[in-house]
Amino acid sequence: MTGYTVLLTLHIVVGAAGLALGPAVAWADARKPRPDLWTAYLGTVAAVCISAVGLVVWRRTDLWWLVPVSALTVALAMLGWRAAGRPGDWTHAYVHGLGGSYIALVTATVVVSFAVDGPLHGPAQLIAWLGPTVLGTPLLELWRRGLVTKRRVFSG
Template identity: 35%
Template sequence: MSYKKKNGKHTIAGEIYHGSYVFVFISAVVMSIIHWEDSAYLFYVGVFSYALALLGYLSAKFRWKNWLSSHIGGMLGSYIGIVTATIVVNIPKIPVLNEFPVLFFWFLPTIVGTPFIFKVGEKYKVRQIKKTRTL
């Protein structure tokens, strides 16, 4: 997220992120099917988060209309999804935190992460408007 948004480090990091997400997606689906009674939610979180990652990845590849908004929302949304899954799976094993209602941890990453999506989106929206005006 912190690299300059141009070809080079940012695009390489994006390729690595997407490739890693494919692995995480497949792992989540397989694990959820094997342990469906306990982990069915992993299937849904995995499918939804990977759909966001794929949206972000493809929007940068094909650059359709408003691609930047789709790219930012998709990539950051998928990140929120993977953080949510990681927290929800592991929170029962963490003393003190496991005393909070699990529903709190389902929403916490979205509550924290969504403002970042809007902040980054606005940052690049302003730059894109300025760029368009100078052309």
């Protein structure tokens, strides 16, 4: 097994873990915040982003622009973590930090599955690139509004 194969395997495993942990963090936080889940989610997001940078440097330097995208994905996850459970109106930062980092993971999965050497070519690749954001952002906003309404009901 080559070093590249090991790195790619690690990238796939931690990416799958991040996809599983994102909803678990959101679901648990709705009931009782779980720092252990947040730590695991942040670790997997960081690991998938670091391994993505390694894969870009190793074989796909033409995808250099994924390096800042990876950094922004980690930054979104950290924003969600820092905003979780904070007093005041941090709901927007929490939802869009956690949700935005999760949308980035889903987008990467869809793009690799359908646009990179996949069945989508030319302008149709925009479906893979933009679909998760177009579908996910309104869902995040509905979730955020529900959290704000719930907070008002319980605080007033």
